[in-house]
Amino acid sequence: xxxxxxxxxxxxxxxxxxxxxxxxxIRFYIFQFFRVSGPSMCPTLNILQEECQYGKGEFIFVNxxxxxxxxxxxxxxxxxxxxxxxxxxxxxRILGVPGDTIEIKNGKTYLNxxxxxxxxxxESYLSPRNDGRTRTFGRESFTVPQGxxxxxxxxxAESLDARQCFWSGGCDGTHTPFIPKKNITGKAExxxxxxxxxxxxxNELAPLLELETIVE
Numbered sequence: 444x445x446x447x448x449x450x451x452x453x454x455x456x457x458x459x460x461x462x463x464x465x466x467x468x469i470r471f472y473i474f475q476f477f478r479v480s481g482p483s484m485c486p487t488l489n490i491l492q493e494e495c496q497y498g499k500g501e502f503i504f505v506n507x508x509x510x511x512x513x514x515x516x517x518x519x520x521x522x523x524x525x526x527x528x529x530x531x532x533x534x535x536r537i538l539g540v541p542g543d544t545i546e547i548k549n550g551k552t553y554l555n556x557x558x559x560x561x562x563x564x565x566e567s568y569l570s571p572r573n574d575g576r577t578r579t580f581g582r583e584s585f586t587v588p589q590g591x592x593x594x595x596x597x598x599x600a601e602s603l604d605a606r607q608c609f610w611s612g613g614c615d616g617t618h619t620p621f622i623p624k625k626n627i628t629g630k631a632e633x634x635x636x637x638x639x640x641x642x643x644x645x646n647e648l649a650p651l652l653e654l655e656t657i658v659e
Contacts (some may be wrong), residue, residue, distance in 0.1 A: 464491065475505045475629065477523055477531050477532065483596035485535055486570050487644070488523065491637070492603070502636035503534075503644070507629035510584070515624070516540070516592055519648025521631040524620040526605070534631060535604050538648075539593030543585045547606075550575045552595075564651065568647045573599040580606045591621035 477498055479488050485495035487501070505523050510516055521536050539545040544555040554562045566574070577599045585605065587593050596602025603609060608618035631644050 448571075448574075449459065450452070453504040459621050475503060475507060475523075476635070477505055477534070478502050479534055482601045483598050484521070484536075485598040485601075487597045488534070488538075488631075491640070492535055501634050501640070503627040504633040505630050505633050506632040508627050510624075510627060510629055511653075516627055517646065518543070518628070521644050521646075522553055522594070522627050523631060526618075526622060527626060528618060532596075532628065533575055533604075533609065534623055535596050535602070537588040537592050538595050538605075539585060541587055541591060542587045543593070544584060546584045547577050547579045548583065550577050552577055564648060566647070568597050568599075569599070573597070577601070578606065580613065581590040582606065587621060589605035592624065592627065593620060612624070 479501050481496045482489060482497050489496040490502035491500055516522060516537055518537050518540050519628045521534065523532055523533050523534050538552060539554075542556050546553045546555065546561075552564045552566065554564055560598060576593075579654050585593050593605050595604045595606065603611065605620035605622075608614035608620050610618045612618070633644065634640060
């Protein structure tokens, strides 16, 4: 931005501050672009040349405005967030919302809440390597507290997620499996690069929302 020769410095500074405010508002409350790194969400994300990428991969558009102003995160959505004890961003899928109990039995995941009991999640997004092979790391049941969410990676064999409390040292008094709502940046909405692989990122567990509506 260039100051007009006839413009006062006061007016110029006010306009600059307004512009900076608009940019920051969009950056923190409307949307962001992220680049996915690592294999934890394969095959949903980061499959290039038919191989799971272990380094930097796809660019995604992250919708922040929905969670900030209109609704809460939903089960099955892929989201970007950071754990309370780390400043780096992760991308995982929400398996449990407040009030849910997610159980892992014989490698499969089951949902219990006020609407359904022992409901096996149809995780069609899992690869054959991961389908029915979810490891527990010593904890088989997760009851999600209010204001928090439970998130797993789609590539269960190579995902550092709620099962290990997002920490290679495992769960302890400091590291817990659940992510506060305030730590969720937004919903991963769309793959924007590579252009030939651009696509919407689907919520594969959306039918559960319809089931709960019918029960209600």
